[in-house]
Amino acid sequence: MLKISTAPHLNSPLSTRGIMGHVIIAMLPLAFMSIAYFGISALEVIITSVAGCVLFEYLISRYLMKVPNSTRDLSAVVTGLLLAFNLPAGMPIWMTLVGCLIAIGVAKMAFGGIGKNLFNPALVGRVFLFISFPVQMTHWIKPDLFHFMNLDAQTAATPLGILKHMDALSTASQHHLPQYWEMFVGYTGGSLGEVSTAAILLGFIYMLWKKIIGWEIPVYYIGTFLIFIGIHWLLTGETRYEPMTHILSGGLMLGAVFMATDYTTSPMTRRGRIIFAIGCGFLTYIIRIYSVYPEGVSFAILIMNAFVPIIDMTCIPRVFGSKERK
Amino acid sequence: MKKYTFPLGGIHINKHKRSSGLAIIPAGLPETVYIPIRQHIGSPAKILVKKGDKVKVGTLLADADGVVSADIHSSVSGEVIKIDDIIDDSGYPSTMIVIKVEGDDYEPSIDRSPDIIRDIKDDKETIIKKIQASGIVGMGGAGFPTPIKVTLPKGKKAEYLILNGIECEAYLTADDRLMVEKAEEIIIGAKILNKALGIQNAIIAIDENKPEAIKVLSELTRRYVGVNVRVCKSKYPQGAEKQLIKAITGREVPSRGLPIDVGCVVQNVGTAYAVYEAVQKNKPLFERVVTVSGDDAVDNPANYLVRVGTPASFLIKRSCSDTSRIGKIIFGGAMMGTAAVNSDAPITKLTSGVLLLNDLDAQKPQETACIRCGKCVEACPMGLRPFAIASAIKNNDDLNELRRLHTLDCIECGSCAYTCPAKIPLLDYCKLGKIELRKQK
Numbered sequence: 001m002l003k004i005s006t007a008p009h010l011n012s013p014l015s016t017r018g019i020m021g022h023v024i025i026a027m028l029p030l031a032f033m034s035i036a037y038f039g040i041s042a043l044e045v046i047i048t049s050v051a052g053c054v055l056f057e058y059l060i061s062r063y064l065m066k067v068p069n070s071t072r073d074l075s076a077v078v079t080g081l082l083l084a085f086n087l088p089a090g091m092p093i094w095m096t097l098v099g100c101l102i103a104i105g106v107a108k109m110a111f112g113g114i115g116k117n118l119f120n121p122a123l124v125g126r127v128f129l130f131i132s133f134p135v136q137m138t139h140w141i142k143p144d145l146f147h148f149m150n151l152d153a154q155t156a157a158t159p160l161g162i163l164k165h166m167d168a169l170s171t172a173s174q175h176h177l178p179q180y181w182e183m184f185v186g187y188t189g190g191s192l193g194e195v196s197t198a199a200i201l202l203g204f205i206y207m208l209w210k211k212i213i214g215w216e217i218p219v220y221y222i223g224t225f226l227i228f229i230g231i232h233w234l235l236t237g238e239t240r241y242e243p244m245t246h247i248l249s250g251g252l253m254l255g256a257v258f259m260a261t262d263y264t265t266s267p268m269t270r271r272g273r274i275i276f277a278i279g280c281g282f283l284t285y286i287i288r289i290y291s292v293y294p295e296g297v298s299f300a301i302l303i304m305n306a307f308v309p310i311i312d313m314t315c316i317p318r319v320f321g322s323k324e325r326k
Numbered sequence: 327m328k329k330y331t332f333p334l335g336g337i338h339i340n341k342h343k344r345s346s347g348l349a350i351i352p353a354g355l356p357e358t359v360y361i362p363i364r365q366h367i368g369s370p371a372k373i374l375v376k377k378g379d380k381v382k383v384g385t386l387l388a389d390a391d392g393v394v395s396a397d398i399h400s401s402v403s404g405e406v407i408k409i410d411d412i413i414d415d416s417g418y419p420s421t422m423i424v425i426k427v428e429g430d431d432y433e434p435s436i437d438r439s440p441d442i443i444r445d446i447k448d449d450k451e452t453i454i455k456k457i458q459a460s461g462i463v464g465m466g467g468a469g470f471p472t473p474i475k476v477t478l479p480k481g482k483k484a485e486y487l488i489l490n491g492i493e494c495e496a497y498l499t500a501d502d503r504l505m506v507e508k509a510e511e512i513i514i515g516a517k518i519l520n521k522a523l524g525i526q527n528a529i530i531a532i533d534e535n536k537p538e539a540i541k542v543l544s545e546l547t548r549r550y551v552g553v554n555v556r557v558c559k560s561k562y563p564q565g566a567e568k569q570l571i572k573a574i575t576g577r578e579v580p581s582r583g584l585p586i587d588v589g590c591v592v593q594n595v596g597t598a599y600a601v602y603e604a605v606q607k608n609k610p611l612f613e614r615v616v617t618v619s620g621d622d623a624v625d626n627p628a629n630y631l632v633r634v635g636t637p638a639s640f641l642i643k644r645s646c647s648d649t650s651r652i653g654k655i656i657f658g659g660a661m662m663g664t665a666a667v668n669s670d671a672p673i674t675k676l677t678s679g680v681l682l683l684n685d686l687d688a689q690k691p692q693e694t695a696c697i698r699c700g701k702c703v704e705a706c707p708m709g710l711r712p713f714a715i716a717s718a719i720k721n722n723d724d725l726n727e728l729r730r731l732h733t734l735d736c737i738e739c740g741s742c743a744y745t746c747p748a749k750i751p752l753l754d755y756c757k758l759g760k761i762e763l764r765k766q767k
Contacts, residue, residue, distance in 0.1 A: 002652070002654060002655060002666070002669070003654045003685075003689070004417065004665040004666070005665055005688075005690050006665075006757075007661060007665075007753060008661045008662070008740030008743050008753060009660045009663065009665065009687075010340075010496055010660045010661060011691055011743070011744055011746075011749060012337075012744055012747070015691070015694075015749065016697055016748050018747070019697075019699075019747055070695075113695060114695050115697040115698055115748075116695075264697055264698045268703050268713075269704075317334070317703060317709035318709050319710065319735055320334060320568065320572075320707065320708040321568065321578045321579050321580045321583065321708075322580070
């Protein structure tokens with residue numbers, strides 16, 4: 001039997017499921033590093049979060065929305081991993097599950113499922129938990145390489161937390177601020193995904209190589225932030241505004257590489273993505289420096305998520321052979 | 327060497343050019359040929375023969391009806407046994423003249439000697455008349471009658487003649503082989519077209535993935551003043567007329583305009599070869615090079631010289647030992663070609679290839695939800711937003727929105743649908759949008 005169909009008769013080998021698969025591979029080094037530093041308590045958060053997200057998406061798609069099971073595209077696994085990366089090791093299981101329900105149920109499925117959500121689901125989950133359970137969400141275990149059963153580990157403040165509570169005259173050594181290389185490799189407190197800048201960069205390079213994301217969002221995001229904090233640092237000369245610490249610690253790298261680059265919640269054109277990334281960088285600076293929070297990446301990306309429809313309406317390509325942008 | 331390309335959009339496809347090194351071989355004569363009287367854009371030609379008539383190779387079978395039409399000649403010698411509506415590759419009935427092949431007698435006016443005739447004796451008017459009388463149409467696939475293209479509208483001046491030797495489609499190698507084997511004829515064809523257009527220069531644009539054609543033509547063009555080779559980057563759809571003009575001249579054909587609006591005339595290299603044969607050899611267009619290719623469904627990919635009207639099945643038998651493996655037959659390239667409903671559909675002046683896909687490759691992938699990745703926007707060489715066109719169609723054919731989105735500027739290259747990770751048939755939506763908008767006029 002001959003098949004007939006419309007052109008094109010060739011399709012790119014990359015499917016939605018394939019893209020999600022590549023993103024998961026890109027996140028594996030970071031998952032490995034978090035387990036290496038925080039041990040079993042990190043593994044527990046990762047497994048709970050991924051399983052919770054997949055389970056909630058399955059239940060909601062099958063029984064509430066009555067549509068075919070949508071977990072086959074693996075996007076729920078990506079959300080689960082991202083949410084885990086935004087939580088501290090040792091997060092109580094039931095709280096992680098609440099985060100999964102908010103991320104998948106409220107931020108994703110309530111909007112109609114994959115492709116229709118306005119906000120990054122993992123970030124909505126994180127912010128909900130952060131507001132609801134501020135104590136548990138800032139209970140940072142001190143990373144300790146390859147001590148897997150490290151259940152009653154010490155706690156440690158994050159570098160950004162230290163900076164936030166410095167006064168103008170402090171110096172780095174007075175506050176036990178980690179060295180740059182420690183922050184780069186991973187020897188600092190924080191949530192699972194903030195632990196190792198090196199692992200994030202590895203994932204970034206992998207996604208660039210596989211052409212999953214462009215370089216624009218991460219580079220413009222971090223670049224914009226660097227320019228603003230750099231100027232601030234030069235003008236004040238205070239250690240707490242020191243740019244390298246700000247870039248190597250906290251969620252900036254994680255957010256710029258894995259969260260702000262989410263297809264659905266970022267603009268569709270290159271120009272739009274650049275504007276979006278600059279907005280993220282500027283807002284992160286504003287929140288980190290002027291708000292009561294030490295960290296501003298989640299809020300910055302969520303706020304810029306809300307601008308995506310407007311950016312998409314404004315930043316449209318010029319139609320070939322016409323002067324207007326339509 | 328500088329490589330030319332267009333700046334906006336485009337994609338990289340796996341070219342599957344299995345037949346690129348294979349010399350053109352004559353396909354031979356089938357028992358019966360089916361010659362459609364409409365193998366071009368415009369009105370069908372008026373039939374001049376009737377059942378029982380004896381014809382020779384090159385005999386005029388049907389006469390152009392009006393300006394936008396083209397003559398149709400017999401590709402074989404024999405007897406007209408039927409004139410009937412027969413299903414063609416598009417799946418629709420088309421009037422065809424059916425000829426039973428007897429021997430291979432050519433019209434005596436056709437010069438069959440192998441010599442290359444370099445001297446162009448004819449003047450402009452005679453050239454256009456000969457092109458007209460030979461039934462030449464754009465052989466790249468559009469099938470626009472060539473006499474109209476070389477007769478410039480009043481007030482328009484041609485500055486560039488660009489011969490399109492890009493062949494950016496997957497699998498196809500017909501133009502590639504023609505450039506290697508008939509290089510000098512193509513250059514003379516360009517000089518003839520130059521004379522018809524009243525200009526001195528011609529540019530032959532070739533995709534960088536055709537090193538042999540580039541070498542042969544670059545060496546030969548040194549002997550021909552005014553004909554130059556330009557190498558283009560291997561990007562799809564580099565061979566699309568507007569994208570080629572942009573790459574070579576930097577000019578943009580205005581929205582809904584024609585190449586001549588920016589002083590350009592683009593002809594396929596196959597058309598230039600047909601012009602050479604028509605003007606220098608008095609040979610009408612009744613045969614062409616056809617690539618037969620595919621992946622594991624095809625044992626012997628080949629570039630055949632095929633008489634117009636030959637059923638595709640005649641070529642398929644020569645290249646494929648087990649036809650049960652075939653899941654889809656495509657007339658043309660894999661990106662823009664038509665899937666034929668049956669294997670007996672005839673080869674026309676516009677058939678650049680017959681591609682055979684296996685059952686697995688013939689399947690359309692399952693469509694999933696749009697993830698708003700923007701890849702279709704990035705891929706579109708016309709700067710359109712295919713995803714938005716698709717939602718305007720789904721939104722009850724919102725015509726104002728379709729117009730605002732410049733849907734009619736779509737060149738139907740299929741880059742959007744190819745690149746979509748959700749496998750949404752975006753090209754179908756764009757074509758639907760164009761149909762709906764054209765209904766309004």
